[in-house]
Amino acid sequence: MKIDTRLLKILDRTQEGIPPSRQDCAAMLAYPAASAEASMTRAIADAIGRERFGNSAVVLSQIGIEIQPCPGRCGFCSLGENHTRLTPGAMAPDEILAIAGSLTASGPVYAVFLMTTHRFDFRQLVRTVERLRDKLPRGPRIVVNTGDFNLDQARALKEAGVSGAYHILRLREGKDTELSVEQRLATIKAVRDAGLDLYYCCEPIGPEHTPEEIVDQLFVGLDYGCVQHGAMRRVQVPDSPLAALGQITELRLAQVTAVVALASLACREIRSIGVHEPNPVGLTSGANAAFAETGANPRDTERDTTGNRGLGVDACVMMLREAGFERLMAPNSGIACPST
């Protein structure tokens, strides 16, 4: 057996700090997930990531604060209008504050993400952020994961205490979703123009996505200077329109994660690489971020993902430690040792 020399040349260049081109990334994604080439790609991405980030990792947490039939109608999401089976409801602001306090009490959580569906009450979200900022004055960063918003709204979120937004152009946006590509990109631009951190991800990856599609989608995050990139696979949510297309393995997800991590050498702003849901293969393939999740979750059919698909903070810390990370990034400065 001989490793493909084209891959060896690509990986040689990445070890010199030269990011792979779009064509290089597509070539790396075309190898079978169980091939020696994919294993080598993952190994090099892991080594480069550990050196780049000082073998430090980051724990983030997300609270899904509402369940509504969502007009985005994404074909993979348990909340999509027309196919959701979840009963609508929303967390009261006091409940959100209590959950955020509990999630962050033990220390290592770098940021709390507040997630809504596509249609959301903007003023209510701003009020919640303000109260959360008051409750956690020196605590974790606050990030929103919500529907589209304009530049004025991005500035208002920043003024309220938001430091960043998770916003992506999904794979096959506008085809597998009923959302506008132009609107999604306009929101991403508003995030950056307002001076907010952009959290991006290659998602939701399914078996049908070609290397070229994955490359086009992942480079959007790099083009806009995201602070976090990553990869997430589509979960086969029962009754969702795309469930019949199947699900990629954690090994394939790790391969995509590795390519994202190597491509991210082109983006100096990046501080971490995520893999969703967190798993040991991805965290030894270039990823160094793990999300704890609670409340609503587009990948879950339970009202509260805690204890089902969603990992807790302690489980994330443990998984990162088992993956060999020695330090956790602290919210307001550099690095703190993980709690034991």
Ligand code: SF4
């Ligand atoms: S992924 Fe988001 S935008 Fe799409 S249906 Fe689910 S909640 Fe709505």
